[in-house]
Amino acid sequence: MADSLLAKLGDLTFTAEEQDAVVVTPDAVAIPAEDFASSLVGKVVSPPTVDGSQLIRKFRSIQKDDKVLSISEINPNFFLISFASPANRTNVLKLGPWNFQKYWFALEQADPNWTIHDYSFLHMCIWVRIHNIPLSLMTAALARVLRALVGKVIMTDTCCVI
Known part of the structure; x- marks a missing residue:
């Protein structure tokens, strides 16, 4: 069937009107x-x-x-x-x-x-909140470690970091 379709397509001809090029300017x-x-x-x-x-x-x-x-x-x-x-x-x-x-x-x-x-749509912004961190670990050092784990960080709220 594909061969017969290709044969029919080979026989196609265009009228003079159909052969005119259409030029569209983006503006x-x-x-x-x-x-x-x-x-x-x-x-x-x-x-x-x-x-x-x-x-x-x-x-x-x-x-x-x-x-x-x-x-x-x-x-x-x-x-x-x-x-x-x-x-x-x-x-x-x-x-x-x-x-x-x-x-x-x-x-x-x-x-x-x-x-x-x-467009890839591979990234999204999310809010990450980590609960139940022992008080002794609520440090800027732990915040830096956690930041490195989640990917690109846009903003950090460090109001509770000791």
Whole structure:
């Protein structure tokens, strides 16, 4: 069957109209690059495809409409979110990590030159709290050891370190 399909494809011809090249300049059709300063891409990291319209409704219910300009599902489980300002975008990142239907909703800064395949979603910010450390071990030295174990540390609250 594959051979007969290839033979039929070899016989295809184009009309003069179909052979005309289409030239599109990015400036005419692209989202302005400055709009991406206030945008995030998000991916629900899950084996099943989630209902994108449910995620959009849920996200809009959490974020005020004056802060979120648009949310578009651009691929299954993959979203582009535009905010009213870079500060709104940064606030959403600080409030994370996010989840949807018990799956991680990974968010990254949108890059106007990347395709959806360029995003890795391999990292997330989490808050780590360690309980029941003996008082004799509540030291800056132990804090340094623990920091080294968890990966890249963005911030440490050392109010209780002796």
